Every structure is written in C-alpha cells, then in structure tokens.
Amino acid sequence: DTGVSQNPRHKITKRGQNVTFRCDPISEHNRLYWYRQTLGQGPEFLTYFQNEAQLEKSRLLSDRFSAERPKGSFSTLEIQRTEQGDSAMYLCASRDTGSTGGYTFGSGTRLTVV
Amino acid sequence: TQLLEQSPQFLSIQEGENLTVYCNSSSVFSSLQWYRQEPGEGPVLLVTVVTGGEVKKLKRLTFQFGDARKDSSLHITAAQPGDTGLYLCAGARGTNAGKSTFGDGTTLTVKP
Numbered sequence: 001d002t003g004v005s006q007n008p009r010h011k012i013t014k015r016g017q018n019v020t021f022r023c024d025p026i027s028e029h030n031r032l033y034w035y036r037q038t039l040g041q042g043p044e045f046l047t048y049f050q051n052e053a054q055l056e057k058s059r060l061l062s063d064r065f066s067a068e069r070p071k072g073s074f075s076t077l078e079i080q081r082t083e084q085g086d087s088a089m090y091l092c093a094s095r096d097t098g099s100t101g102g103y104t105f106g107s108g109t110r111l112t113v114v
Numbered sequence: 115t116q117l118l119e120q121s122p123q124f125l126s127i128q129e130g131e132n133l134t135v136y137c138n139s140s141s142v143f144s145s146l147q148w149y150r151q152e153p154g155e156g157p158v159l160l161v162t163v164v165t166g167g168e169v170k171k172l173k174r175l176t177f178q179f180g181d182a183r184k185d186s187s188l189h190i191t192a193a194q195p196g197d198t199g200l201y202l203c204a205g206a207r208g209t210n211a212g213k214s215t216f217g218d219g220t221t222l223t224v225k226p
Contacts, residue, residue, distance in 0.1 A: 004156075033213065042118075042202050042216035043157070056213060091156050102147035102204070103214070105156030 004106035006092050012112045013082055020078045021109045023092030032075050034067055035091040043091055082113045117141060118203055118217035126223040130192055135220040137203035138185045144206055146186050148177055151200040193224045
C-alpha cells in the first residue's frame with residue numbers, strides 16, 4: 001500500500017477558474033476526510049465520507065465547494081469560481097470506521113489563486 | 115473560538131535541550147492525537163491517547179493525556195535537529211470516529 005495519494009501536488013489558477021483535486025485513500029479505509037490548511041493555522045475540517053456517503057460538511061464550506069466519492073474509493077474536491085481566499089493547502093486523510101486512531105494524511109495539494 | 119489551544123506557538127532551542135509543549139481545551143475528548151508536520155507535507159501521526167492519565171513513550175518523546183481528558187502534553191528529551199517541525203494536536207469527540215478538530219500547532223526549531 002502506498003498510503004494516501006493526492007494529485008496534483010501544486011496548482012496555480014487564475015481567479016474565477018474552476019479546479020478539481022483528487023485523493024486516493026488507503027484501500028482498507030472506508031472513511032475519507034478533506035481538510036484545508038493556511039499558513040500558521042492547523043488543518044480546518046471541510047467534509048468527510050464513509051464509503052460513498054458524505055456524512056458531514058462544514059458550515060464554513062461555501063456552495064462553491066463540492067466533494068464526491070462516487071464508488072467509495074477515490075474522492076474529488078472541486079472549487080468553482082476560485083477566489084484568492086481559497087489559496088491554501090488542501091489535505092486528504094483516511095482511517096477506518098470505529099478506529100480511535102488517527103488519520104493517515106496525504107501530502108496535500110497546494111492551491112495558489114492569482 | 116479555538117477548541118484546542120496549543121502553547122507555546124513558537125519554540126526555538128539548542129540541540130540536547132528538553133522541552134514540553136501543551137494542548138489544552140475546555141472540552142472532553144474521547145481520543146487525542148499528536149502529529150508532526152514538515153513544510154509542504156501532510157501531518158504524520160505520532161501517537162493516539164484514549165485513557166485519562168495515560169502516558170505513552172515513543173523513543174525520546176513522552177505523551178500524556180490529562181486525567182479529565184481535556185488536555186495533553188508532549189515532552190521531548192535531548193532534542194535533535196531532526197525534531198524540527200510543526201507539532202499538532204487533534205481531538206475527537208464521540209466514539210464513532212467522526213471528524214477530529216486540530217489546534218494551530220507549536221512550531222519547534224532545534225538548532226545544532
């Protein structure tokens with residue numbers, strides 16, 4: 001198992017464009033999480049899935065953000081009409097349901113909106 | 115309002131020194147994790163603590179969970195430059211492995 005994989009590692013986009021990120025979790029993990037992290041801050045929760053079901057979505061997440069996990073394996077996070085304030089590191093993590101252990105994180109996607 | 119407060123925010127020490135960083139909350143957590151993060155990478159899990167008063171050791175790192183499960187500390191003995199990084203604590207409430215909430219971390223620099 002290669003761990004949690006995120007693509008792309010870096011994305012530079014112009015304000016107003018749409019972007020999509022992909023996350024491939026550890027195959028045995030049925031829970032998948034998206035977090036956002038800005039400089040000097042800890043990761044901020046965005047949303048999570050159990051298999052293909054989206055169980056929780058942060059109130060901080062505007063309607064420009066959408067996430068999917070159609071087959072309960074990989075997930076995508078799309079940001080429409082990007083704004084400069086969307087610039088951040090987007091982190092994906094996975095773990096098993098019922099686990100009291102921590103997450104396994106991917107290396108993240110660094111988004112810069114210019 | 116930050117659910118988990120970490121202190122200090124920044125810490126710079128010389129190689130060989132000991133240090134302790136703290137993670138405090140007014141909320142009770144069912145489990146608490148510590149992570150270490152390097153620039154441009156995702157956090158890496160160091161330890162999970164679940165029982166009040168629990169102490170776990172990982173080589174030169176000692177983790178303690180408060181008796182009331184509201185706070186935790188990380189102690190590093192004889193710090194090395196390779197310990198440099200951002201140390202994050204994260205807490206989960208409830209037993210169904212929902213989301214975890216992170217503190218803003220302690221940035222540790224160990225100078226050779």
